[in-house]
Amino acid sequence: MLLSIENLRTYFYSRSRRAFVRSVDGASLSVGRGETLGVVGESGSGKTVAALSAAGLVAGSPGVIGGRIELKSRNLLDGIERYVKVEERDGRVMAAEKDERGWGRQVRRLMSGVRGKEIAMIFQNPRAALNPYSTVGAQLVETIRLHTNLKGKHEAKDKALHWLERVRIDSPRLRFDSYPFGMSGGMCQRAMIAMALCAEPSLLIADEPTTGLDATIQARIVELLRELKDGTGITTLLISHDISVIRRLADRVAVMYAGTVVQSGTASQVLRPRDSRQHPYTAALLASVPSAETIRAKSALQAIEGEVPDTTSVPRGCRFYGRCNRVTDAVRSRCANLEPPLSEIEPGHKLRCWLHAA
Amino acid sequence: MNDTLLEVSDLSKHFRSRWGLASALTGQGRVIPAVDGVSFYLKQNETVGLVGESGCGKTTVGRTVLRLTEPSGGRIVFGGRDITHLDRARLRPLRREMQMIFQDLDAGLNPKMRVRAILREALTVHERPGDAEIERRIRELLEQVNLKESKLANFPSELSGGEKRRVGIARVLAVRPRLIVADEPTSALDVSIQAQVVNLLRDLQKHLGLAYLFISHDLPVVELVSHKVAVMYLGRIVEMGLSETIAREPRHPYTRILWSSVAEKHTAETTTAKDIGGVFDFEQPTRGCRFAPRCPLYQQQGRPAVCTDPASEPPLRDVGNGQVVACHFA
Amino acid sequence: MRRYVQSEKLSSFLLLRGADTLDLLYIGYGLAVLALVFASYLAGALGWLPHDPRAMNVALINAPPLTPGHLLGTDFLGRDLQARLILGIQAYFVPGLLAITISIVGGSVLGILAGYRGGAFDTLVTYFANLLDSFPRLVLILLVIAAFKADIYYVMVVVGITGMPAIASLVAGKIAFLREKSFIEAAHALGLPAHTVILKHILWLNCRAPLVIQATLGMAEAILIETSLSYLGFGVQEPTPSWGNMVLAGANYFLQGNFWPSSAPAIAILATILGFQLLGDGLNHLLEGKRR
Numbered sequence: 001m002l003l004s005i006e007n008l009r010t011y012f013y014s015r016s017r018r019a020f021v022r023s024v025d026g027a028s029l030s031v032g033r034g035e036t037l038g039v040v041g042e043s044g045s046g047k048t049v050a051a052l053s054a055a056g057l058v059a060g061s062p063g064v065i066g067g068r069i070e071l072k073s074r075n076l077l078d079g080i081e082r083y084v085k086v087e088e089r090d091g092r093v094m095a096a097e098k099d100e101r102g103w104g105r106q107v108r109r110l111m112s113g114v115r116g117k118e119i120a121m122i123f124q125n126p127r128a129a130l131n132p133y134s135t136v137g138a139q140l141v142e143t144i145r146l147h148t149n150l151k152g153k154h155e156a157k158d159k160a161l162h163w164l165e166r167v168r169i170d171s172p173r174l175r176f177d178s179y180p181f182g183m184s185g186g187m188c189q190r191a192m193i194a195m196a197l198c199a200e201p202s203l204l205i206a207d208e209p210t211t212g213l214d215a216t217i218q219a220r221i222v223e224l225l226r227e228l229k230d231g232t233g234i235t236t237l238l239i240s241h242d243i244s245v246i247r248r249l250a251d252r253v254a255v256m257y258a259g260t261v262v263q264s265g266t267a268s269q270v271l272r273p274r275d276s277r278q279h280p281y282t283a284a285l286l287a288s289v290p291s292a293e294t295i296r297a298k299s300a301l302q303a304i305e306g307e308v309p310d311t312t313s314v315p316r317g318c319r320f321y322g323r324c325n326r327v328t329d330a331v332r333s334r335c336a337n338l339e340p341p342l343s344e345i346e347p348g349h350k351l352r353c354w355l356h357a358a
Numbered sequence: 359m360n361d362t363l364l365e366v367s368d369l370s371k372h373f374r375s376r377w378g379l380a381s382a383l384t385g386q387g388r389v390i391p392a393v394d395g396v397s398f399y400l401k402q403n404e405t406v407g408l409v410g411e412s413g414c415g416k417t418t419v420g421r422t423v424l425r426l427t428e429p430s431g432g433r434i435v436f437g438g439r440d441i442t443h444l445d446r447a448r449l450r451p452l453r454r455e456m457q458m459i460f461q462d463l464d465a466g467l468n469p470k471m472r473v474r475a476i477l478r479e480a481l482t483v484h485e486r487p488g489d490a491e492i493e494r495r496i497r498e499l500l501e502q503v504n505l506k507e508s509k510l511a512n513f514p515s516e517l518s519g520g521e522k523r524r525v526g527i528a529r530v531l532a533v534r535p536r537l538i539v540a541d542e543p544t545s546a547l548d549v550s551i552q553a554q555v556v557n558l559l560r561d562l563q564k565h566l567g568l569a570y571l572f573i574s575h576d577l578p579v580v581e582l583v584s585h586k587v588a589v590m591y592l593g594r595i596v597e598m599g600l601s602e603t604i605a606r607e608p609r610h611p612y613t614r615i616l617w618s619s620v621a622e623k624h625t626a627e628t629t630t631a632k633d634i635g636g637v638f639d640f641e642q643p644t645r646g647c648r649f650a651p652r653c654p655l656y657q658q659q660g661r662p663a664v665c666t667d668p669a670s671e672p673p674l675r676d677v678g679n680g681q682v683v684a685c686h687f688a
Numbered sequence: 689m690r691r692y693v694q695s696e697k698l699s700s701f702l703l704l705r706g707a708d709t710l711d712l713l714y715i716g717y718g719l720a721v722l723a724l725v726f727a728s729y730l731a732g733a734l735g736w737l738p739h740d741p742r743a744m745n746v747a748l749i750n751a752p753p754l755t756p757g758h759l760l761g762t763d764f765l766g767r768d769l770q771a772r773l774i775l776g777i778q779a780y781f782v783p784g785l786l787a788i789t790i791s792i793v794g795g796s797v798l799g800i801l802a803g804y805r806g807g808a809f810d811t812l813v814t815y816f817a818n819l820l821d822s823f824p825r826l827v828l829i830l831l832v833i834a835a836f837k838a839d840i841y842y843v844m845v846v847v848g849i850t851g852m853p854a855i856a857s858l859v860a861g862k863i864a865f866l867r868e869k870s871f872i873e874a875a876h877a878l879g880l881p882a883h884t885v886i887l888k889h890i891l892w893l894n895c896r897a898p899l900v901i902q903a904t905l906g907m908a909e910a911i912l913i914e915t916s917l918s919y920l921g922f923g924v925q926e927p928t929p930s931w932g933n934m935v936l937a938g939a940n941y942f943l944q945g946n947f948w949p950s951s952a953p954a955i956a957i958l959a960t961i962l963g964f965q966l967l968g969d970g971l972n973h974l975l976e977g978k979r980r
Contacts, residue, residue, distance in 0.1 A: 042548035043548050214411040215411060215575060219619035243549075244620075284550065288549050290582045294582065295581050295582045295605075300557045301553035301556055301582070303553035304550040304553070307551070308551075
């Protein structure tokens with residue numbers, strides 16, 4: 001495993017509600033070398049915060065409070081117990097004390113040489129992530145000189161142009177001297193991908209890379225990511241709420257809901273199950289997007305009752321109970337009172353549901 | 359019974375990009391033809407979907423049709439009346455019959471008013487019902503949009519995205535419209551909530567006989583809810599027809615690319631439209647067909663002169679089965 | 689180390705949920721000052737004074753506080769300080785109200801013209817506001833005093849007018865915010881008439897809190913200006929008391945070691961202005977700034 005996240009807990013404290021927003025509440029994910037793991041979920045699922053935690057970009061109150069994040073056998077949360085004290089009751093965290101400055105220093109120590117070089121990130125709004133005062137070329141060269149062993153200006157420039165070509169940007173030499181505001185969304189996204197990959201990182205984290213782009217451009221970016229994945233064999237953590245993007249790019253898929261992972265396995269196990277071995281949330285999510293069948297029959301979409309849960313209140317049982325349409329009387333009392341563990345129902349395929357627990 | 363509710367002929371809307379006091383005086387400044395000759399019609403109980411990418415003018419069409427912004431040209435006929443240049447006073451009573459669901463979830467929801475007050479206000483704009491009647495109608499509206507009664511006491515900031523959308527719909531239903539222009543009704547919502555809203559809109563159409571102009575960039579949803587679909591590019595309709603036909607047998611190259619980009623995420627088909635955005639580009643004003651610079655068919659046919667001939671912008675041609683296409687070669 | 693605790697129950701009082709103890713302190717103090725000022729104003733207006741403010745008692749010059757019969761002592765002419773302090777409020781209370789009324793009403797009208805009508809109106813109002821802003825307020829005041837007379841009401845009219853741009857931009861800003869959320873468009877689409885949208889939705893519901901806050905801050909400014917002018921000799925003239933001219937009059941005796949005649953009004957000025965400012969600040973934090 002290249003990246004292994006174990007039992008990550010990232011909380012934010014809301015003063016107005018005097019409660020923790022439990023963005024990531026004990027999530028475990030792992031990505032193998034050369035693999036693409038797609039993380040699917042809606043708002044409040046915690047997928048973006050989990051990715052940001054892995055990149056050490058969560059500055060928060062309190063922020064990351066527990067867990068292990070291993071990148072190539074190096075724990076990026078090393079020593080967090082020294083800086084955080086947690087009080088639990090019934091297995092739920094009710095109070096936390098954190099030495100934020102100390103942890104901030106520790107993070108800087110742990111992440112130096114990692115962020116940008118080993119872990120690269122691309123974000124949702126490409127134009128916002130690029131420096132508006134600097135040309136694309138200058139930003140690329142800066143990254144290359146910083147993170148690779150190409151220190152000379154000319155070598156770096158050649159490499160930068162090479163990457164611009166590789167992301168299939170229109171007229172690379174012209175774009176090298178362009179500023180981000182002069183480029184379209186699709187081009188900015190390509191530039192950002194180039195910037196992320198030119199440092200030759202071990203892990204690429206892509207947070208909603210296609211959201212906000214026009215439909216035709218989305219398709220081309222997905223195509224590009226596919227090509228780069230096949231060409232460079234880079235390990236990717238792909239976050240998206242768009243299942244069609246995940247389908248196209250991910251080898252393995254994890255589904256997150258209310259801060260926890262509810263299902264993880266290979267793409268076909270999770271997205272194309274041959275039997276009922278699927279989490280009710282995953283099934284409902286897939287059914288809420290109009291399929292060819294639904295469109296032909298002009299039938300109603302399968303909507304999930306209720307709302308995405310408020311992550312400040314702590315449910316007693318399964319977090320999806322209340323919206324689940326597969327509850328049977330046999331498991332109802334367990335679903336309502338005890339949170340199911342993530343259990344492996346077949347090799348590599350994990351589910352968090354009482355209907356499928358061992 | 360099924361007569362035409364809305365008929366739009368050659369509608370256009372030009373925006374002037376102002377350069378300040380000086381050019382306002384001299385009358386110069388660039389003109390952006392956001393909508394440039396759009397025609398379609400909508401019958402009662404029917405949904406016409408309007409699709410296109412950002413900058414194509416679909417939102418502007420929606421706003422202009424409702425006279426929220428003044429048309430620069432063309433004709434709008436609603437319920438048999440020409441409303442294109444109707445003055446404000448005569449327009450106001452008609453407003454109740456044609457409403458809009460805005461893209462922004464907070465539109466129409468005053469952050470300082472509770473849901474009950476918002477609905478109450480909507481109910482009293484054009485009528486003066488008594489208190490008991492208002493209570494009854496509020497309950498009716500909540501039922502229609504599937505909203506819990508406890509939400510009446512909440513402020514908009516206390517509502518989730520899906521709930522805000524439903525309050526917005528209830529507000530619009532309060533004035534009993536016949537036509538609703540829905541501008542991206544699902545975009546800011548989570549996927550599972552989108553399904554709820556789509557189902558809701560379809561149910562409302564069934565029960566209340568509403569007509570929708572459904573503006574969206576979400577192609578599968580548009581295909582599902584619409585009877586007819588119009589595809590827009592840079593201010594013009596490039597293809598229009600029954601939704602099944604547009605989705606499964608598109609003729610215009612742009613429509614093909616659009617729909618294949620949805621399928622593309624599932625398969626390995628490659629698209630060949632260039633990455634230039636579909637925004638009006640002053641550096642290269644269009645001559646002839648607007649899509650030519652990005653058009654794969656143009657390249658394939660060896661760049662025929664007719665596509666860039668300024669005198670011949672391709673008109674919408676009837677190709678049978680209720681389908682019209684604006685292309686010289688499709 | 690920072691400690692975060694999840695509470696079991698949530699306070700049901702909507703406002704207090706976000707309130708800091710500091711905000712409550714500020715607002716509490718501010719309200720106390722406001723109440724005291726208003727009560728004193730009424731007392732002064734109705735003549736309910738502990739002593740005749742003009743009665744001079746040569747035997748009791750510069751008496752310290754808690755002298756029998758004079759709670760706060762006397763000034764350099766033996767006049768009761770408490771009575772004079774109370775009467776001094778007359779100098780700024782109503783004029784201050786005039787100033788803030790002009791600012792708020794005038795500013796709101798300008799803001800609505802600029803924000804709601806937009807277009808040419810927006811440009812016009814912006815130019816006008818910039819024009820007003822570019823004049824130094826004190827110079828304008830002195831000009832008015834020189835051209836007309838040293839009347840505090842004239843001065844407050846100037847203060848009011850120069851305060852309009854800030855209010856206008858506040859109101860126009862709120863309108864821009866609502867417009868961006870398609871709120872105004874949606875209100876029109878529903879059929880709501882313009883006057884309802886402006887008066888009810890924009891002004892009453894969305895602007896009243898910031899306008900009230902601006903009123904408190906405006907009052908603090910008015911007090912500062914009035915007392916400064918009187919201190920400089922341009923405002924209220926002797927024997928009519930104003931906190932400013934009382935400070936001036938007592939200044940001579942300050943160096944002799946009689947701190948009180950000067951300090952009493954000075955402390956009053958400080959405490960009162962602080963009260964209004966903190967009230968405004970606390971309300972601002974509570975009502976406007978606490979949203980995430």
